[in-house]
Amino acid sequence: MALTFEWCGTCTDLELNQLHAEAFATPPTPDAGRNWTDLLNAHSLGWVVARDGDALVGFVNVIWDGLAHAWLQDTMVARRSRGHGIGQRLVAMARDQARDAGCQWLHADYGEHLKAFYEVACGFSPTNAGLFALT
Numbered sequence: 001m002a003l004t005f006e007w008c009g010t011c012t013d014l015e016l017n018q019l020h021a022e023a024f025a026t027p028p029t030p031d032a033g034r035n036w037t038d039l040l041n042a043h044s045l046g047w048v049v050a051r052d053g054d055a056l057v058g059f060v061n062v063i064w065d066g067l068a069h070a071w072l073q074d075t076m077v078a079r080r081s082r083g084h085g086i087g088q089r090l091v092a093m094a095r096d097q098a099r100d101a102g103c104q105w106l107h108a109d110y111g112e113h114l115k116a117f118y119e120v121a122c123g124f125s126p127t128n129a130g131l132f133a134l135t
């Protein structure tokens with residue numbers, strides 16, 4: 001694999017919608033119409049793009065409070081490219097960039113089945129967190 005990782009790399013909405021639909025099994029609409037370009041530019045500290053040659057194989061979004069806290073959102077690797085350390089490298093670059101931006105804490109929430117990925121491979125500490133369904 002000719003892998004590259006780029007902070008705030010360029011992606012089309014089509015590429016990201018396709019990767020997101022594959023990673024999270026989202027229905028074709030309304031998620032397939034997400035305008036990633038506008039959302040990322042308005043709400044993110046940055047994001048990491050992984051490509052194998054020209055093909056988008058991984059992505060993670062880093063949103064933040066503008067100060068001390070940053071959060072990972074939509075960590076995703078194309079199914080055919082999983083198990084090669086791409087997810088780990090996406091998260092490592094996101095962590096380094098958040099630190100360089102002056103953040104003190106990087107948050108991630110995940111299901112039980114991804115504890116090995118986030119806590120063993122990526123180094124997150126388990127913590128208490130809450131979730132309130134608004135809809």
Ligand SMILES: CC(C)(COP(=O)(O)OP(=O)(O)OC[C@H]1O[C@@H](n2cnc3c(N)ncnc32)[C@H](O)[C@@H]1OP(=O)(O)O)[C@@H](O)C(=O)NCCC(=O)NCCS
Nearest residue numbers: 023075076077082083084085086087088110113116117121
């Ligand atoms: C989670 C995800 C990003 C991991 O990407 P990846 O490139 O396959 O991960 P890595 O190769 O860097 O994995 C590093 C280690 O984490 C662990 N790991 C990775 N994915 C795992 C999974 N699905 N279940 C359990 N452990 C996992 C393994 O220990 C792995 O090391 P190994 O391959 O030597 O066993 C990818 O599976 C994905 O896109 N899943 C669908 C979307 C999703 O659920 N994202 C997370 C939202 S919270």
